Amino acid sequence: MYIASEHTAHFTRKHAPSDGANCLRDLFSKQPVEHRSGNRSLFLEGDEAAHVFQVVEGTLRIFKIISDGRRVITGFLYAGDIVGISLGKRYLYSADAVSSTTVRRLTRNQFDSGIDESPRLRTEVSALVSDEMAAAQDQMVLLSCKSAEERMCSFLLKLLKKSELLGERRLSIELPMSRQDIADYLGLTIETVSRTITKLINKRVLRIENAVARHSISVERPVLLAQLAGDDDDCSDMRHDLVVQGSQRRH
Amino acid sequence: MYIASEHTAHFTRKHAPSDGANCLRDLFSKQPVEHRSGNRSLFLEGDEAAHVFQVVEGTLRIFKIISDGRRVITGFLYAGDIVGISLGKRYLYSADAVSSTTVRRLTRNQFDSGIDESPRLRTEVSALVSDEMAAAQDQMVLLSCKSAEERMCSFLLKLLKKSELLGERRLSIELPMSRQDIADYLGLTIETVSRTITKLINKRVLRIENAVARHSISVERPVLLAQLAGDDDDCSDMRHDLVVQGSQRRH
DNA sequence: GGGCCGAAGTTACAACCTGTTACAATTGGA
DNA sequence: TCCAATTGTAACAGGTTGTAACTTCGGCCC
Structure with a gap:
């Protein structure tokens, strides 16, 4: 199973103790780094889940190919x-590198025996x-009933928050993946992705950095972006009152 | 976290040993059964994940309410x-009963200490x-790029397979949930669900059982149903050849 | 350096699917 | 029986897609 960044990646870094294997990061630290270019995949859906990987640098893409x-x-x-913490015997999906990427790997046995020794690591794995799972649920919500614009804004907002966590001061987003990748992630077509980005630029929400063409975007109005994303954190405020039967219309 | 039936529920039943806690089922067996009618929920998203539940009879609904x-x-x-095996501190979603349902419950502590004692149970939990996770991935695929008809057929096919596992001989499906529930699950509107079912009846794929109105459906042409569902198990055959960049159109 | 070529991205327009709206039909309980 | 809830049907509108252009970018060769 892949781990959905956000808190977790952050978490992994923050609690870094001196040595031993007090956090998952340490387990990987002694492994050699491997380089992956765009086309060779790390593993394919259905392969025996022999390894667990840690992304050192770059971006990986997790995907399924369906029948058609x-x-x-x-x-x-x-x-x-x-x-790759796929608890089953086989990977549930394929993984390859979006851009030039380096990873470290552990065999399943190394990983399992590593976490067996430490309750702390087990806790960390559980959290991951x-x-x-939470990320998967959020993605289901996004795909269930968000418009193209909402999807695009949610996606950009997530990337923005990530870059903020990493200590970026400017409101700029690096998009290592192609428009096609974004489309396949958000359940849209490449044209809709293009059109939506253009629309957001016209609304002065975004601005294209002249630098690396269309893979670097600056956010002019982050507040508007968040509003257009439309996920006010699933309204954990208005809970106990209305757990009514039907939902409103519009999907 | 909820557990996605299929293999698992089956698994739980099959390996039932004599006594002790050799499988998860045994952990629950001594707990009293609780009855739930439609409106009182088991727990709400964001609540402290204090309990783990086992469904004894009936159907539960796992859902999120979003901002609008x-x-x-x-x-x-x-x-x-x-x-409720939510490994985090809080539930990721709400749960309530679709119809009249009975459950057993364990506190989080009971559950955790139960599985801590037995590596076998840990394995079982991992599998669950x-x-x-696999079910969530499948749902993402469904919501990403399947048409209304494909979604409906996938859903019915899943229920059909489940009833076959339970030893049903006739090709009939019981739908305990309402059309609105199905719509909210498949990312459609209630009208589209209605239309699609009507279309499938006209195609002689389905037939309405006169009995319990529209909550009992018989499958006239299961093979056609499977074809229309369009998930030829994610084509695990055509793997190693084409892991090409872009996907085809149509989402 | 200049020009050709392919890949990636953008834009325009028509077509289609689904959501929207409205209303009818059926069911089940008061 | 009436009434309310659920479900089914139909016409319409709207957003997203599909098709097919065009543009931009980057690499390659001369």
Whole structure:
């Protein structure tokens, strides 16, 4: 199972103790780094889940190919994230590098025996799996009933928050993946992604950095972006009052 | 976290040993059964994850309420399934009963100490979590790029397979949930669900049982149903050849 | 350096699916 | 029986997609 960044990647870094294997990061630290270019995949859906990977640098793409050849990207992984904690025997999805990427790997046995020794690591793994599940749920909500614009804004907002966590001061987003990748992740077509970005630029929400063409975007109005994303954190305020039967219309 | 039925529920039943706590089912067996009618929920999203539940009979509904009041159902749970193995501190979603339902419950502590004692139970929990993740991935694929008809057929096919596992001989499906529930689960509107079912009846794929109105459906042409569902198990055959960049159109 | 070429991205327009709205039909309980 | 809730049907509108252009970018060769 891949790990859905956010809190977790952050978490992994923050609690870094001196040595031993007090956090998952330490487990990987002695492994050699491997380099991956765009086309060779780390593993394929259905392969025996022999390894667990940690992203050192770059971006990974987690995806499934369905019967008619279409691709569904179920997640992206960034530096610090861990992938392959698939508790089953086989990977549930394929993984390859979006751009030039370096990873470390542990065999399943190394990983399992590593976490067996330490209750602390077990807790960390549990937290990672839980985060991954939460990310999957959020993605289901996004795909269930958000418009193209809401999806695009949610996606950008997530990237923005991530770059803020990493200590970026400017409101700029690096998009290592292609428009096609974004489309396959958000359940849209490449044209809709393009059109939506253009619309957001016209609304003065975004601005294209002249630098690296269209893979660097600056956010002019982050507040508007958050509003357009439309996920006010699933309204954990208005809970106990209305757990009514039907939902409103519009999907 | 809820557990996504299929193999798992089956698994839980099959390996039932004599006594002790050799499988998760045994952990629950001594707990008293509780009855739930439609409106009182088991727990709400954001609540402290204090309990783990096992469905004894009936059907549960797992859902989130988003900011504008819409409801997204992320899963249904049937007899034998386990819900609430949320490894985090709080539930990721709400749960209530679709129809009259009975459950057993363990406190988080009871559950945790139960599985801590037995490596076998830990393995079982891992498998359940893995299955849950697989179900979430499948749902993402469904919501990403399937048409209304494909979604409806996938849903019915899943229920059909479940009833076959339980030893049903006739090709009939019981739908305990309402059309609105199905709509919120498949990311459609109630009208589209209605239209699609009507279309499938006209195609002689389905037939309405005159009995319990529209909550009992018989499948006339299961093969066609499977074809229309369009998930040829994510084409695990055509793997190693084309892991190409872009996907085809149509989402 | 200049020009050709392909890949990636953008834009325009028509077509289609689904959501919206409104109303009818059926069911089940008061 | 009436009434309310659920479900089914139909016409319409709207957003997203599909198709097909065009533009931009980057690499390659001369």
